Amino acid sequence: MNLNMCRKSSRLFSFLIGILMLFLLIGAPLQAAEQKDGEGVFTLGEIEVSAKGEEVKNTTVEKITEQEMRQFNRDTVSSALNLLPGLTLSSFGARNEQMIYARGLDQKHVPIFLDGVPIYVPYDGYPDLSRYTTFNLSEIVVSKGFTSVLYGPNTMGGSINLVSKRPEKALEGDAGIGVFSGDGFRAYANLGTNQKLWYAQGGFSYLSSDYIRMSDGFDSTAAEDGNHRENSYYRDRNFNLKLGLTPADGHEYALSYYNQHGEKGDPPYAGTDSSQMIRYWQWPYWDMEGVHFNSRTPLGDKSYVKVRGYYDEYQNSLYAYDDDSYSTYNNKSSFRSQYDDETYGGSIEVGTSLIPRNLIKVAGHYKWDVHREHNLHNPWQRFEERLFSIGIEDTVTITDKLYAIAGLSYDNQDTVQAEDWNYADHRDFPDSDNEAWNPQIGLFYNFTDKRKVNFTISQKTRFPSIKDKYSYRFGKAIPNPDLEPEEATNYEVGFQDVLFERVALKTAVFYRHIKDYILSVTVDDPNNPGFTTSQNQNIGKVDQLGFEIELSAPITSTLDAGINYSYINNNNRTSSDLITNVPEHKVFAYAKYSPIKPLSFQADVESDSKRFSSTDGYRVASGYTVANVKASYEIVKGLVYEVGVKNLLDKDYALDEGYPMPGRTYFTNLTFRY
Structure with a gap:
């Protein structure tokens, strides 16, 4: 689809959304309702839950509520996760993909789930989190170290669970429409009904932009003249539907359908490193x-x-053109690549509290991944892997104030097929099977309902992905089917309290030791004597030490404020290669002032220290401070109009050197909840 067609589709979609919004506003004005934390959560999609009527025992888990996502205008999962301490928004600039690092580990080590179902891309485990919007979510549940074994394999650095909505009333919903700089457009609507014995929930969203407006402080380069960022358009459309049955108390059965389509440009490198290739x-x-x-x-x-079953398809294409006309494919570096992946599997979890003071849970997982790829006009290449996991977890109430959570899992990775088309005779790669045991234990002590302390230790692994083992990386590397799992031992001490009866405090100190970390090393090229190439190997030893603290409080009846700070030190003990994409320091703070009930003003600011964009330290993304402001007014109950500015000071900054982020961006939104 060319850009003109995208614009026409966007205008048509805007018109349809506007008509829908009009019906919503006219049809349900008397049912407008306030949004409250914890409402409308699809609890079947949560993993770490306790016995009925009890709070979640693992106090290391953090949540981002739907209210927070809307309050801070976090329309994508990547931007929403950046609200939490210990989580760092990152950008893989060469592919125009956003991801999150959790305490220094990337998405391969911190898998993403949707209602407890793993949805990371089978090939490399890297979901582009800027493609996932937040409009259909009730909350995001994050574990950064001590992650329940009930999630299954590969949670070496934690887990991220996107939990969808579930209706609680006979008729409820929300909708929004807005525009922003760059000919940007956002629209969404969710509608649900709960009829006691059954419920239904549906929603759709659309998020698009024709271009990113760059900061006035950007100095033009060979491939980027500034103002409108070259080739920076994107379109994301999401549709979802859920049908549930609740035939008796405690019984619930839900079938969900998800469909999302995205397309985007990939802005060229705009930095100062002459060795970087300009990609189109x-x-x-x-x-x-x-x-x-x-x-x-x-x-x-x-x-x-509890039973889960799923079938997902992932399809994407990447076209590399000759030049900025984006029309021809004649150069040797040009290609038209297509991926066609699918995954299916399921899990079963059984829990019981029949043994006094024990809540025992056992879960088994099975996942079958299929990856197909080819460049147009070349044969398809096929890879298949199976993952199996079984885990047991026991929450033991030792005293009224002290309890423990102990878990153990066994994970297995089995390669079924891995085709190698790099040779004229066409053959399969050797079999590659792995297994791992993951023990963990946590002690939790509650001095009071609000003052709590915890100590946890866990051993976690991450199986190498299909890409880790088998990719030639466009002829720049040789595969290594013999890669073994990476292994990390995580330690954490945490404390939380409410100070002066109003200031919520949560803090943690953590240490992680990683062995068999997969690093790319230089080796002799077996096909070209006298030349070298690169290969992934299990040679890395990395230590990560950090500290997090967050404070929030209603300072007065009209003023709320909060701040969080993260520190992380990465130490590569194996080589001089630097750990990339993770700043040593990160601060986020906000304040919200409501002089009268329907009116509020909000400001937030994030400050990150520098981060390395290459392991040799030559490319560095400088530290930055970015401020956002907005004003909101509730016209009638449930109907809110807001206007604001992101990157108020028009800071020229980047998460990956040479790939600048948006400059000053204006936005205005109209939302309605009923």
């Missing part, structure tokens, strides 16, 4: 479609069984 890339489509089943069945008063 576009993604004609980045799609995901899936069907998920979630259920919970009580077994008497003290036991239950």
Whole structure:
């Protein structure tokens, strides 16, 4: 689809959304309602839950609520996660993908789930989190170290669970429409009904921009003249539907359908490193479609069984053109690559509190990944892997104030097929199977309902991805099917309290030791004697030490404020290569002032120290401070108009050197909840 067609589609979509919004505003004005934390959460999609009526015992878990996502205008999952301490927004500039680092580990080590179902891309485990919007979510649940074994394999650095909505009333919903700089447009609508014995929830969203407006402070380069960022358009459309049955108390069975389509340009390198290649890339489509089943069945008063099943398809294409006309493919570096992936599997979890002072849970997982790829006019290449995991977790109440959470899992990775088309005779790579044991234990002590302390230790692993093992990286590397799992031992001490009866405090100190970390090393090229190439090997030893603290408080009846700070030190003990994309320091702070009930003003600021964009330290993304402001007014109950500015000071900054982020961006939104 060319850019003119995208614009026409965007205008048509805008018109349809406007009509829908009009119907919503006219049809349900008397049912407008305030949004409250914890409402509308699809609890079947949560993993770390306690016995009925009890709070979650693992106090290391953090949540981003739907209210927070809307309050800070975090329309994508990547931007929403950046609100939390210990999480760092990063950008893989060469591919125009956003991801999150959790305490220094990237998305391969911190898998993403949707209602408990793993949705990371089978090939490399890297979902582009800027493609996932937040409009259909009730909360995001984050674990950064001590992650329940009930999640399954590969949670070496934690987990991110996107939890969808579930209706609680006979009729409820929300909708929004807005525009922003860059000919940007956002629209969404969610509608749900709960009829006691059944419920239905549906929603769609659309987020697009024709270009990113650059900072006036940017100095032009050979491939970027400033103002409108070259080839920076994007379109993301999401549709979802959920049908649930609740035939009896505690029984719940839900079938969900998800469909999302994305397309985007890939802005060229605009830095000062002359060795960096200028790429002219576009993604004609980045799609995901899936069907998920979630259920919970009580077994008497003290036991239950939960079942999940899923089938997901991932399709995307990457076109590399000759030049900035984005029309021809004649150069040797040009290509038209297509991926066609699918994954299916399921899990079963059984829990019981029949043994006094124990809540025991056992979960088994099975996942089958299929990856197909080719450049146009070349044969398709196929890879298949199976993942199996079984884990047991016991929450033991030792005293009224002291309890422990102990867990153990066994994970297995089995390569079924890995085709190698690099040779004229066409052959398969050797089999590559791995297994790992993951023990963990945490102690939690509650001095009071608000003052709590914890100490946790866990051993976690991450299996190498298909890309880690088999990719030639465009002829710049040789595969290594013999890669073994990476292994990390995580330690954490945490404390939380409410000071002066109003200041919420949460803090943690953590240390992680990683061995068998996968690093790229220089080796002799077996096909070209006298020359060298690179290969992934399990040679890395990395230590990560950090500290986090967050404070929030209603300072007065009209003023709320909060601040969090993260520190992380990465130490590569194996070589002089630097750990990339992670700043040593990060601060986020906000204040919200409401002089009268319907009116509020909000400001937030984030400050990050420098980060390395290359392991040799030559490319560095400088530290930055970015401020955002907005004003909101509730016209009638549930109907809110807001206007604001992101990057108020028009800071020229980058998360990856040479790939500048948006400059000053104006926005205005109209939202309605009923």
